[in-house]
Amino acid sequence: MPSRRPRSAGPSVSVLRLGHRAGRDPRLTTHVALTARALGAERLYLHPPDAALASRVDAVGRTWGGRFEVVGAPDWRAVVRQFDGGVVHLTMYGEPVAQRLPMLRRQRRLLLVVGGAKVPADVYQRADWNIAVGHQPHSEVAALAVVLTGLRGVPGPGAWPGARRAVVPQARGKRVAGVPTAESA
Amino acid sequence: MPSRRPRSAGPSVSVLRLGHRAGRDPRLTTHVALTARALGAERLYLHPPDAALASRVDAVGRTWGGRFEVVGAPDWRAVVRQFDGGVVHLTMYGEPVAQRLPMLRRQRRLLLVVGGAKVPADVYQRADWNIAVGHQPHSEVAALAVVLTGLRGVPGPGAWPGARRAVVPQARGKRVAGVPTAESA
Numbered sequence: 001m002p003s004r005r006p007r008s009a010g011p012s013v014s015v016l017r018l019g020h021r022a023g024r025d026p027r028l029t030t031h032v033a034l035t036a037r038a039l040g041a042e043r044l045y046l047h048p049p050d051a052a053l054a055s056r057v058d059a060v061g062r063t064w065g066g067r068f069e070v071v072g073a074p075d076w077r078a079v080v081r082q083f084d085g086g087v088v089h090l091t092m093y094g095e096p097v098a099q100r101l102p103m104l105r106r107q108r109r110l111l112l113v114v115g116g117a118k119v120p121a122d123v124y125q126r127a128d129w130n131i132a133v134g135h136q137p138h139s140e141v142a143a144l145a146v147v148l149t150g151l152r153g154v155p156g157p158g159a160w161p162g163a164r165r166a167v168v169p170q171a172r173g174k175r176v177a178g179v180p181t182a183e184s185a
Numbered sequence: 186m187p188s189r190r191p192r193s194a195g196p197s198v199s200v201l202r203l204g205h206r207a208g209r210d211p212r213l214t215t216h217v218a219l220t221a222r223a224l225g226a227e228r229l230y231l232h233p234p235d236a237a238l239a240s241r242v243d244a245v246g247r248t249w250g251g252r253f254e255v256v257g258a259p260d261w262r263a264v265v266r267q268f269d270g271g272v273v274h275l276t277m278y279g280e281p282v283a284q285r286l287p288m289l290r291r292q293r294r295l296l297l298v299v300g301g302a303k304v305p306a307d308v309y310q311r312a313d314w315n316i317a318v319g320h321q322p323h324s325e326v327a328a329l330a331v332v333l334t335g336l337r338g339v340p341g342p343g344a345w346p347g348a349r350r351a352v353v354p355q356a357r358g359k360r361v362a363g364v365p366t367a368e369s370a
Contacts, residue, residue, distance in 0.1 A: 094356075123358060137223065160321075169317060
């Protein structure tokens with residue numbers, strides 16, 4: 001079967017993750033990266049950069065396909081300034097997502113900015129919109145997942161471009177199929 | 186203002202988190218717990234139990250209100266067996282969430298089961314449904330957030346019952362209001 005990544009309509013999305021702490025929470029940022037990839041974002045800008053994490057996420061793409069990339073961002077303000085589209089900061093203090101989602105869906109390109117517990121104060125000013133997924137303390141992984149799904153839907157089954165493996169959905173248990181590659185075909 | 190927790194219609198939801206590793210990933214399970222709470226679940230069953238984590242989540246509730254609870258589950262199979270409602274295991278190997286969501290929304294009570302990278306094989310049999318939020322490796326926090334939002338929507342602004350503080354949504358910056366309590370009123 002030809003590899004075809006099922007994508008719904010919606011803006012193309014990049015994610016900027018602020019306040020990564022390579023020593024302390026590699027797993028949490030890994031969850032941010034894999035969530036961004038699985039739910040249809042194109043890249044993750046990571047501040048500060050973390051080459052080991054980028055390499056682990058690349059390995060996921062070599063197995064499961066797609067063109068997601070992790071880009072180290074030593075200067076996150078430059079990423080925001082140079083981004084060719086709307087910048088959305090996800091924060092529990094922002095405007096309710098339900099009010100803004102219809103407008104966001106009409107954008108061509110979006111940068112979703114997620115932080116940890118503390119973000120630099122100027123991100124509230126540099127973003128075009130500050131958006132809340134509920135107004136309770138929770139998780140940047142959860143907020144990112146809800147907004148990505150609201151913008152683009154959940155990708156359906158099927159191998160992604162370049163995948164070596166793809167899940168075959170099952171009511172019970174696990175089934176993974178190998179995908180013929182150009183070399184093996 | 187009277188405290189009123191804005192809730193959309195939808196099943197009442199409990200969450201069971203398997204494979205918690207208190208030493209290794211307290212923050213990841215904290216994200217599971219806070220996501221469950223913020224997006225309208227009633228409780229988290231935690232296997233294995235972690236009293237320190239439960240206490241940290243309780244502290245969030247004392248400030249921000251609501252009645253969410255963390256319940257230690259030494260025997261997770263007993264939780265599944267005794268649950269008075271449908272049991273949904275979230276896994277990338279399951280059936281596409283879009284196919285099952287309309288049916289799940291009509292349930293009265295649901296237990297959402299999330300694991301880490303590895304879950305005991307029998308969970309696939311013990312669950313009523315195995316459901317995938319996309320079929321790529323990602324995050325139990327993200328999967329939980331997407332399904333909770335699909336079942337119940339995102340809670341709107343407003344203080345939760347018993348809250349001492351509530352966010353006042355802003356286009357820029359942070360605003361948190363104190364909520365008069367019975368004692369201070």
